[in-house]
Amino acid sequence: MPFRLPKQGAPQILAFLAILLADRLVSPQFFDLRLQDGRLFGSLVDVFNRGAPVALLSLGMVLVIATRGIDLSVGAVMAIAGAVAASLVDTHSVPLALGAALGVGVLCGLWNGFLVAVLRIQPIVATLILMVAGRGIAQLITEGRIVTFTSPQLAWFGNGSILGIPAPVAITLGMLLLTLFLVRGSALGVLIEATGANARASELAGIGTWAVTIAAYVWCGLCSSVAGVIAAADILGADANNAGLWLELDAILAVVIGGTSLFGGRFSVILAVLGALIIQAMNTGILLSGYRPELNLVVKAVVVIAVLLLQSPRLAGLGHWFNRNRTI
Amino acid sequence: MDSGSKQAHALLEVTGLTKSFLGQRALDDVDFTLRSGEIHALLGENGAGKSTLIKAVTGVVQRDAGIVRLDGAGIMPRNAEEAVKAGIATVYQEVNLLPNLTVAENLYLGRQPTRFGLVRDGQMRRAAASLLRGFGLSIDVGIPLGEYSVAVQHLVAIARAVDLSARVLILDEPTASLDAHEVEILFGIMRQLAGRGIGIIFVTHFLDQVYAVSDRITVLRNGRLVGERETSALPRLDLVHMMLGRELSEVTADREQRIVDDSGAPYASFRGFGKRRYVAPFDLDLRRGQVVALAGLLGSGRTETARIVFGAERADSGTAEVAGKGVHITSPREAIRLGFGYCPEERKTEGIVAELSVRENIVLAVQARRGWSRPLSRREQDEISGHFIKLLDIRPADPERPIGLLSGGNQQKVLLARWLATKPGLLILDEPTRGIDVGAHAEIIRLIRQLCADGLALLVISSEIEEVAVYADEVVVLRDRAHVTTLSGDAINVPAVLSTIAAETPHVA
Numbered sequence: 001m002p003f004r005l006p007k008q009g010a011p012q013i014l015a016f017l018a019i020l021l022a023d024r025l026v027s028p029q030f031f032d033l034r035l036q037d038g039r040l041f042g043s044l045v046d047v048f049n050r051g052a053p054v055a056l057l058s059l060g061m062v063l064v065i066a067t068r069g070i071d072l073s074v075g076a077v078m079a080i081a082g083a084v085a086a087s088l089v090d091t092h093s094v095p096l097a098l099g100a101a102l103g104v105g106v107l108c109g110l111w112n113g114f115l116v117a118v119l120r121i122q123p124i125v126a127t128l129i130l131m132v133a134g135r136g137i138a139q140l141i142t143e144g145r146i147v148t149f150t151s152p153q154l155a156w157f158g159n160g161s162i163l164g165i166p167a168p169v170a171i172t173l174g175m176l177l178l179t180l181f182l183v184r185g186s187a188l189g190v191l192i193e194a195t196g197a198n199a200r201a202s203e204l205a206g207i208g209t210w211a212v213t214i215a216a217y218v219w220c221g222l223c224s225s226v227a228g229v230i231a232a233a234d235i236l237g238a239d240a241n242n243a244g245l246w247l248e249l250d251a252i253l254a255v256v257i258g259g260t261s262l263f264g265g266r267f268s269v270i271l272a273v274l275g276a277l278i279i280q281a282m283n284t285g286i287l288l289s290g291y292r293p294e295l296n297l298v299v300k301a302v303v304v305i306a307v308l309l310l311q312s313p314r315l316a317g318l319g320h321w322f323n324r325n326r327t328i
Numbered sequence: 329m330d331s332g333s334k335q336a337h338a339l340l341e342v343t344g345l346t347k348s349f350l351g352q353r354a355l356d357d358v359d360f361t362l363r364s365g366e367i368h369a370l371l372g373e374n375g376a377g378k379s380t381l382i383k384a385v386t387g388v389v390q391r392d393a394g395i396v397r398l399d400g401a402g403i404m405p406r407n408a409e410e411a412v413k414a415g416i417a418t419v420y421q422e423v424n425l426l427p428n429l430t431v432a433e434n435l436y437l438g439r440q441p442t443r444f445g446l447v448r449d450g451q452m453r454r455a456a457a458s459l460l461r462g463f464g465l466s467i468d469v470g471i472p473l474g475e476y477s478v479a480v481q482h483l484v485a486i487a488r489a490v491d492l493s494a495r496v497l498i499l500d501e502p503t504a505s506l507d508a509h510e511v512e513i514l515f516g517i518m519r520q521l522a523g524r525g526i527g528i529i530f531v532t533h534f535l536d537q538v539y540a541v542s543d544r545i546t547v548l549r550n551g552r553l554v555g556e557r558e559t560s561a562l563p564r565l566d567l568v569h570m571m572l573g574r575e576l577s578e579v580t581a582d583r584e585q586r587i588v589d590d591s592g593a594p595y596a597s598f599r600g601f602g603k604r605r606y607v608a609p610f611d612l613d614l615r616r617g618q619v620v621a622l623a624g625l626l627g628s629g630r631t632e633t634a635r636i637v638f639g640a641e642r643a644d645s646g647t648a649e650v651a652g653k654g655v656h657i658t659s660p661r662e663a664i665r666l667g668f669g670y671c672p673e674e675r676k677t678e679g680i681v682a683e684l685s686v687r688e689n690i691v692l693a694v695q696a697r698r699g700w701s702r703p704l705s706r707r708e709q710d711e712i713s714g715h716f717i718k719l720l721d722i723r724p725a726d727p728e729r730p731i732g733l734l735s736g737g738n739q740q741k742v743l744l745a746r747w748l749a750t751k752p753g754l755l756i757l758d759e760p761t762r763g764i765d766v767g768a769h770a771e772i773i774r775l776i777r778q779l780c781a782d783g784l785a786l787l788v789i790s791s792e793i794e795e796v797a798v799y800a801d802e803v804v805v806l807r808d809r810a811h812v813t814t815l816s817g818d819a820i821n822v823p824a825v826l827s828t829i830a831a832e833t834p835h836v837a
Contacts, residue, residue, distance in 0.1 A: 187695050187703035190688055198681045204640060204672060205746065206664040206696035215700075265683045 011310035012258060012274045015303065019281040020044075026289035039161035043284060045169075051280030052168035053078070053244070055273045056227040057251035058258070059179045060109075060220025062272035065255050067216045068196040068264025069116055069123035074224040074251055076134025077108045078244030081228030083141040086149045086238035094153040098229065105225020106218055108134065113214030131248065138240035148237035158233030168230045172273075175226060179219070179269050189267075192216060196264025250279055253304060278303065338397075339364040339527040340385070340416070340496050345394035347384050354380040356551045358394075362496060362527040367518055369542035369559070370531045371571055377551040378531050382498055386411040386418050398496070417489030421501035425485055427474025432456035434473050435488050463487050463517055479510035483517065490521060497521065498529045503537055507791075515541045533764070535564060547571055593652060595785045596668075596754050598637065601646035607632040608810035609645050614754055614785040619776065621796045622789045623825050624806035630789045631673055632809060634756045637787065638670040639663040650753075664697055669747030673758040673789070675736065679743045682732030686722065687713040689731045690745045697750060716745035720775065737768030744775065754785040761792060773799060797822050805829055 023043065024030040033042040057074045064071045081101040088097035108130060115126035141147075149155075160167040183189035194202040195209045203209050224244075232238045257275035260267040282303055286296045340362040347355040355377045362368050372378050384391040387405030396403055398414055405411035408418065425434045432453045433440070440447045441455070456469040465483055473481055482502055489497055499518075503511045518528055518541060530542055538545060538559065545562060547554040547570040554570045594613035602609030607629045614620055622630040635641045639657040648655050650666045657663050660670070672678040681689055690713045691704055698704065704712070713727040720741040722734075731742055740760060747755055760776070761769045769792075776799055780786055790796050796803060802816040805828045813828050 185703070186700050187698070188700040190684070190692075190695065191700055194681045194684060194688070194692060197683050198677070200678045201681050202692075202696075204638075204660050204670060204678055205693045206661045207692070208661060208696075212700070 008259070008268065009271050009274065012271050012278065015257075015306065015310075016274060016278050016281065019278060019285060019303070020047075023047075023281060023285035023288060026285060030288065035164060038164060039166060040164045043288060045166060047277060047281050047284050048169045048172075049166045050284065051277050052166075052172040053227040053231055054247055054250045054254055054279060055172050055276035056175055056223045056230070057220075057247055058254035058272040058276045059175055059269060060216075060223035061248075061251040062255045062258065062260055062267050062269055063179075063183065063192060063216040064123070064220045065252070065260055065262060066192045066196045066264055066267035067213050068199070069213065069216070070127065070252065070262070071112060071217060071220045072124065072127040072248050073108065073112060073130035073134050074220060074227075075244035075247040076131050076138065077105055077221055077224035078228035078231055078247065079138035079238075079240050080108065080134055080141065081105050081225035082232030082238040082243045083138040083147065083240050085154060085229050086147045086232050087141055089149045089151045089154045094151060097151075097154065101229050102222060102225045105221040105223075105228070107221070108224070109218035109221025110214065112221065113217035116217065117210035117213035135240065138238075138243070142238055142240045144240075146237050146239045150236075154229075154233050155236055156233070157230050158235070168234070171226065171230065175223060176269065176273055179223075182219070183269065188212070188215065193265055193267065197266075250276070253300075254279055256308070257304060337364055338362070339399065341395075341397040341400075342381075342385060343395045343397075345381065345384055345396070346392045347380055347389065348392055353551050355384060355391075358548065358551070358553045360546055360553070361556070362529060363544075364495070364525045364527050365522050366543040367522050367528045367530055367541055369538045369545045370529055370548070371538065371545060371567070372548035372554075376548040376571075378548055379500065380551070381548065382418065382500060382529070382531070386416055386498070412489075412492050412494070415493060415495040416498065417492055417494035417496070418498040418500065419482065419485045419489050419502060425473055425481065425488070427481075428472055430470050431460070431467065431473050431476070431484055432469040434484060435459060435469070435491065437488075459487055459491055460484070464513065477510075479506045479513070482506065482514065486514075486517065490526065494526065496527050496529070498531075500531045501533065502530075503532060503534060511537065535567065538567075539564070595651060596637075596666075597649045599647050599649075601636065601643050601648060603632075603636055603641060603644045606641060606809070607636060610811040612637070612804070612811070614787055616753070616783045616785050617780055618801040619780050619786040619788055619799050620802045620804060621800035622787070622804050622806060623793060623796060624829055628806040628829075629809035629811070630806055631758055633806070633811070634670065634672075634758050634787065634789055637663075638668055638756055640670070661696075664693060664750065667751075667753035668756065669693070669750060669752040669754070670756040671740070671743045671747065671758060671760060673762060675739055675743065675762075680731045680739050683730055685728045686717070686731050686734070686742055687727035689742050690716055690727075690749060693746045694749045712749050713745075716742075716749060720745055721771070735768075737764040737772070740764060740768070740772060741775075748779075752784065754787065755779065756787045756789075758789045759791065760788065761790065761795065769795070793822050793825050796820075797825065 027043060030043045033040055033045065061071055061074060081104055084104050085097045085101035088100055112127050112130060115121045115129070116123050157167055157171065162170045183192065191207055191212050194205070194207060195212045199209050228244060231243050254275035255272045256262065257278055258268055258271035260272060279300065282299055283296055286293060286299060338361050342358065342360040345355050345358045345360070346353070358377065358381060360381065370378050370381065380389070383389045385396055387407050387410055390406070398416065403414050405414055411418070426437070429437070435456045436452050441451045442448060453469050460467065460469065463483055463486070465480065467476065467480060473484060486497070486499070502514060506514060518530070522528055532538060542559050544556065545559050545567065546556045547567070549571065594615045596614045598610065598612040600609040600611065610633065612620070622633055624630050632641070636643050637657070639659045639662055642658055648657055655666055657666070663670070676682070681692065687709055691709050694712065695704055710727065716722070717725050717727060722738050722741045722745070731739055734742065757776070761772050764772065773795055776786065776788065780799070788796070788800070797820055800820055802814060803820050803825055804811050805813045805815065805825065807829070815824060815828065
């Protein structure tokens with residue numbers, strides 16, 4: 001199969017490769033891989049491993065944004081799910097703790113979807129409610145402490161591996177495939193795009209727009225809770241104050257870098273995940289380079305501007321204009 | 329070629345205007361002259377280059393070649409704002425003012441009277457009120473613009489444009505969403521402005537209005553100038569000929585004799601159907617193979633009837649029967665399940681999903697009915713869209729093109745295809761020929777007749793009474809949100825429908 005850049009994702013792929021290359025320049029061992037205890041280690045693996053939570057969030061976020069919505073509560077839902085899993089796992093069975101954590105994520109999604117689709121509250125305000133309240137709920141569950149656990153099964157979600165691949169990466173990959181199957185294997189994807197691009201027309205065409213919208217928020221809640229479990233498993237405990245803090249912004253950024261418009265409509269799940277990896281590759285690169293981590297935020301802004309400029313139709317028009325002047 | 333004797337002085341002179349988009353000539357060496365004090369109709373089918381001409385003159389797009397002179401001096405505006413400063417103001421079909429600001433704020437946006445940097449609200453309102461009085465409009469200027477009718481919004485837009493010291497006023501499809509009375513008011517104002525020496529360029533699809541108000545006509549076709557004529561010296565048929573380059577088989581020609589068979593049970597039947605403060609309870613029978621038309625002025629309850637039948641608004645009284653069985657129509661989904669389809673009047677906001685492709689737009693209603701879990705395979709989608717693109721002659725015949733890039737007439741055909749793909753029993757068409765060029769008009773009407781012959785029940789809303797008179801089996805006349813009279817069979821003719829609409833003019837001020 002000859003390699004060619006897909007038309008749609010070229011800027012993101014090029015940006016990702018460029019950042020990996022830059023990482024290689026600041027850290028010569030960047031691409032080195034080693035197998036240890038049946039699990040791959042290395043900076044590149046770290047990019048995927050550390051990027052997993054935001055990638056998971058972006059899986060749900062991209063659907064919500066495609067409906068012309070936004071979900072600010074994903075970080076808080078992570079905290080709740082982590083708190084639920086950590087506080088149940090040592091007293092109950094692991095499946096029950098996991099099921100409860102994911103169930104809470106679905107409930108949070110239903111709540112957001114209900115506010116947005118049924119009560120027609122603006123998404124940014126509707127999900128702000130859970131963003132604020134959710135962290136409070138998580139703190140209530142943990143009673144303000146960092147709840148630690150000992151269950152090795154739950155810890156596997158943070159530190160385990162399948163066929164050498166770190167568990168978070170494998171889980172994210174699985175969720176990515178599941179999401180793709182859900183939205184592109186069914187008609188849900190195009191119904192979401194229609195709803196986001198023109199809700200009134202979609203309704204008159206017979207689409208149950210409120211059901212479509214709720215589905216997007218529910219999926220977002222579920223993905224957030226998976227991310228929450230991974231984050232808790234990673235530190236063998238639930239930190240209600242910091243788990244998922246500010247990650248909603250990274251998730252939104254990932255979706256935007258992935259080329260999905262905040263005005264809804266067309267979306268790409270894969271490119272949203274790639275957006276999350278771009279963000280993490282930058283984070284990792286800065287840590288490796290020895291610069292102060294604070295610099296990360298500035299560099300992040302620069303890369304975001306670069307990717308967005310590459311996508312800007314204005315810029316494409318400008319390019320055309322330059323070409324025209326050349327040919328005449 | 330300048331055919332006109334130069335009795336009035338040339339206000340705006342365009343010569344050799346040329347503009348290409350991505351290698352396609354949108355305007356090719358076009359000349360255009362606007363004299364002061366004249367109303368000059370700019371005509372042509374969709375894609376003829378009318379809007380490109382306007383955009384090139386007002387600097388919204390940059391011209392490739394050509395000269396634009398205003399009062400003899402060459403101008404080269406780089407954007408609409410510079411054009412306004414030069415004295416050329418444009419009012420577009422979709423009013424581009426801010427509905428959430430008050431009328432006064434809209435009129436003086438960007439140039440509010442201030443003192444110490446603060447807006448002097450009182451002074452602004454007084455100025456706004458007196459400005460609008462000059463246009464025969466006495467309204468409260470302290471109320472958000474969005475709360476007024478589209479007609480008022482248009483007049484406000486025109487008032488703002490003229491007040492910005494315009495000497496050339498361009499009106500792009502200003503009458504598309506106005507009813508007959510409002511159009512008259514607008515024409516009065518246009519004549520008054522022309523009397524002051526302002527040159528007005530008037531772009532429209534309505535030939536009646538061209539003859540009612542314009543002094544001169546310029547026709548474009550495929551980006552080229554066809555000619556400039558004085559309106560009084562140009563018979564209608566010649567004008568159509570100039571625009572289409574072929575004889576339009578006069579759509580108004582023959583009303584074919586059809587035997588109206590009222591004996592059979594109606595396909596859909598409504599009794600005492602209505603909603604408080606929306607549309608008064610009405611009785612309506614829709615039969616297969618028949619066209620029922622709703623006629624009346626804008627706001628008379630035509631669209632409201634359509635929406636309530638389709639479930640977009642929920643009826644609070646009356647009963648509905650489809651194929652002899654009582655039904656509750658509570659949502660568009662339910663109506664679609666019953667075999668209804670609805671092409672709304674607001675094609676852009678309620679019909680098409682602009683960024684989706686033609687294919688996706690065509691299969692949308694079918695897919696919605698099947699549910700999300702049973703997707704149409706790509707092959708089925710290609711089959712359906714390919715079939716209808718061919719059947720309805722949708723152009724360009726590219727199913728993957730975003731529908732937003734198609735012309736109005738072709739978008740309308742895609743919407744028709746969307747519903748035909750659901751194999752409906754009843755199709756509701758709200759202003760199917762609005763904002764569509766003359767050639768596509770005839771085509772849509774031919775389609776309506778064809779669908780009817782194929783055994784569909786059709787409910788059509790149209791302001792084009794001449795057209796309605798050709799294809800309708802029954803005309804329901806509405807006034808003040810109530811069904812007033814039903815004309816059927818031979819009783820349907822243009823004078824009869826018009827006089828019924830006009831009869832007993834509503835005494836609500």
